[in-house]
Amino acid sequence: MAALASTEAFPMNGGDGSYSYNRNSSFQRGGVVSAKALISKAVAEIFDVNQFITSSNSISVADLGCSVGPNTFIVVKNIIESVEQKCQSQGLDSQVIEFQVFFNDHVANDFNTLFKSLPCDRRYFAAGVPGSFYGRLFPKASLHFVNSSYSLQWLSKVPEEVVDRNSPAWNKGRIYYTNAPNEVIRAYSTQFARDVGSFLKARAEELVCGGLMALLIPCVPLGTPPSQSPLVAVVDLLGESLLDMANMGLVSEDKVDSFNFPKYNPTPQELECLIESNGCFTIVKMEPAVRAPMADGKAPTIQMFMLHLRAAWEPLIKEHFGSEIIDELFVQFTKKVAISSTLSECSYKTVLELFVLLHRKTG
Template sequence: MSSSTEIRSVPESYPMNTGDAAYINAKSSDFKKEAQKESMNVAKVMIDDAIAEKLDVKKFSFTSKSTFRIADLGCSAGPNTFHVMQNIIDAVQHKYQSQGLTSHTPEFQVFFNDIPSNNFNTLFTTLPPERPYFAAGVPGSFHGRLFPESSLHFVHSFYALQLLSEVPKELLNKNSPAWNKGRISYTCAQDEVAHAYAAQFAEDMATFFDARAKELAVDGIMVLIMPAIPNVGQSSAHGLMSDCLGSSLMDMAKEGLISEEQVDLFNLPFYITSPKEMKEIVERNGCFRIEKMKIQNPRSGIDAPISGQSCMMQRRAGLEGMISKHFGAEIVDDLFYRFSKKIDEVSDLLESQFQAGTQLSIVLKRI
C-alpha cells in the first residue's frame, strides 16, 4: 500500500444470521455448535499434521521480540473459533518444543475476523479468560485485504469460503439465459446458472488468494476447511439439500403461501467447489503450494443415520435470517418442516453422498 492508497472495505452483501433477532442467534449458535463438532474433529487431525509436518518454524527467524500471528477468517461469534485457535497454538508450541526451541517460542496474537455485522460483542465478552494469546477482532470481508503485508504466519478458515460475495447478477435478470426460475441454487438448473455461480466463485477466490498472498509471510501456512463435492458437476449431498429446500419453497408457492416470483428472485449465495476446481484456482494464483488436500466424510465418527430433523436444524441455523428477510418470518416454521420431511425421504441417497465426501481440507504454504 502506498501512503496515498486507501484500503477500501468490501461491501457485505449477505449478512447471515448475525444481524437478526437475538432468539435466532441463540438457537443458531447451539445448532451450529453441535453440527460443527464432528466436522471440526475431522479438521483438527489435518491441522495438527500440517503443523507437525509442514510448518518450518526455523524459517520465520523470530527474534526474542517477535510475534506469531494467526487469523481465523469467518470466525463467527464463537465458541468454536476459540477451540480451534487454542488447538493451533498448542500444536505450534509443541513444534517448538519438539525441535528443542522452547526458549524461542514467540508470543501469539490471534485475529478473529468476520464481517462487521458479526456479533463481535458476544465474541469479545466470551473470550476464554485465560488464554495463551493476545486477542483482536478484525471486521471486514475476506474478499479483500484485512491485514498488513506479510504480517500473518498461520491462516485458518472453517466453512466460510463457500459464501459468495454476491449472488451472480445475471440470475436476477429475467432476460438472461441464467434467469433461475423456480430454483434457489444451480443444482439441477440449466448450465448457464451453474456457470454464473462458478464464475462468481472463481472471481471471489481470486481476490481471496490475492489478498492472502500479500498478508501471509513466506513459509506461512494456510488451512482451509470448506464444504465440497468430490467432482465438478457431480450430484452431491449439498446440492440435494438445496434442492429439497427449493422444492419445499415451490410447493408453498403452488399453495399460494408465497409467490413464485419470490422464489425466482431468491438464490442461495453459496457455491460448493471440488478438489479439482480448488487446485486450479490455487495454481492460477501461483503464490501457494498445495501441501495436502483431502476430501472426507465429516460424519465418519457418527453412528446415527442422517435424519431430516438434524439436517433441518443445521440448515435452519444458517439460513433462517436470510429466508426471513426475503420471504417473511411467518413462513419459516412451515418451510423447514416441509424440508425435514423431504430429507427423510432421500436419507439413503444423502447418506451415500456423504460417504463420497463433503468436506474439503487444504493445507497451503506461501512460497
C-alpha cells in the first residue's frame, strides 16, 4: 500500500482527514477480509506452531506495506486468531504464546497515526518498521508469518528507460504502459520482475524455515489486454486528465512527459514464474480472493472510488506536480472516470485480486 519512485517514497495519505487512507481504504478492506478464510485454512494445515514455540519464545508476524490502518489491524487479527485456533486444535495453551507484530511501510509513512490507531484490546506487542520492503528489514530467520496486501504492485521506482529521451522506451505523451509500445511495457515488467526478485530474496532470509507468507496483489488475467483491465485503464484516464490540463496551460507538457506511474499489475503466470525462479518457496495456494459484496450489496460509487484513488495516489502526484494542481486534477479525472466504461459493472468484475500463499522451504 505504498509506492517508491526514483528512490523516493510516496506512502498513502496520512492523518485522519477526508482524503486520508485511514478513512478511504474500505475497497482494499474487502479483499483483506476475503483472504481471512484462506489464511485460517493455511495456518490450520501447515503452520507448525509446535516447532516454532519450541525454538522461539514467541510468534513473530510482519505486515509489509501496512500504511496507516485500519486494514492492517484486521489482517493481523486474522493471523493471530488463526494461530490461536491451531494451538487449540493441537492441545496447546494459546494464552501462553506471545505475539510480536511488526508494521512496515516506507519511512515517509504516517507511523504516528498508525501507532495512535493501534487497537486497545490487541493481544500482541507492536512495533513499526520503517523502510522499503525491497530490501532487508529484519534479522535472519526472525519471522514466522509475513503478510503483504495491495503493496507489491507498487514498483520500487519508475523504470529508468521510460524517462530517458534517448531510449526507445521513452514514454512521451503517456504516464503509463496501457497503450504504449512494447518497449515501455517491457521496461515496466522488467522493473517488476527485479523488484519481486529482491522482495522474495529478502523474505527468504527473514522467514524461518516452514514460515508462511500471504500476498494479496491485484493482477490482470492472462490474455486480457491491459487497456481492458480497470486497474490499468484508470491510470490512463489520469494521464488523459494531466494532458488536458497541459493543453489548458495549467501544467507544463514537459512535466507530464517526465511523469510515469510506478505501478505494475502482473498476470498470475508472471508472478508464479518469479516465485519459481527464486526457489525458496513452495506455492501452497494461488487463487482469486473471492470478494464479499459491499455492505449494501451495491458496487462502489464513483465518488467513493475517487476518494480511494486520491488517498492512495495523491502523495505521488503531489511530489511531481506540487499540491496546487491536485484539486483541479481530481475534478477532471472524476469527470473522465464517470463517462468512461472503465468502472462499468462488467469490467469491474474483471479485477483479479490474487491471493498467494507461500511456504518457506526447509533447508
